[in-house]
Amino acid sequence: MSASFSQPLANTASEGSLAQKAARWAPLLVSPVLLLVALLGAGWLFVPANPAIEAPATTLGFDELHDLAASGVIPTTWVQQNYFGWLGWTLVILVIALALATAAAGLRFVAMALAGAGLVGLAINVFAVKGALTWGQFTDQIPNIRIGGYCAIVGYILAIALGAIGSARRESR
Secondary structure, three states: OOOOOOOEOOOOOOOOOHHHHHHHHHHHHHHHHHHHHHHOOOEEEEEOOEHHHOEOOEEEEHHHHHHHHHHOOOOOOHHHHHHHHHHHHHHHHHHHHHHHHHHHHOEHHHHHHHHHHHHHHHHHHHHHHHOOOOHHHHHHOHHHEOHHHHHHHHHHHHHHHHHHHHHHOOOOO
C-alpha cells in the first residue's frame, strides 16, 4: 500500500540509528557538493591555442564563462548569458535547498521537486554550454569539456535520481 503524497519518506529525523541517518543524508549531499565544485572554481571548458590571433590555450571556469558571455566578443544566447550570469547560481541554490529539505523532512513532494529542479537544471545547463553552436559543433566540442562541466552534469543527474528514488519510496511499516 503506498503512502500519501505528503507523507514522510521514512522515519522522522529523530528516529532511527546514526547509521540510518547518515545513509539518508550522505547521498543527498553529493549532488550539492558537485554543483558547488562546478561553480566555485573547477574548469568547465578547454580552449585550444589559436596561433592566428596569438591566443594561448586556456581553461575557462564558470566565472570566466560568465565574463565571456557578458562581453559580447562571441555570439551567445539568452540562456547562456543568464545561466552564467545569475540562473546557474539560482538553480544550484534551489537544488541544495531541496536536497537538504528532502533529507531533513523526507516528504515525497519535496523529493519530487528535487527531481524536477535537477531536470530543469540539467536541461538549462546543456543549452547554456551549447550556446550559439549547432548541435554538430557542440558534440565536436565535448572532448573540451573539463571537470567543472562534468561536475555540473553529474550533480544535476544525481539530483534527478535521488529525487525520483525519494518520491517513489513506500512507507515501511
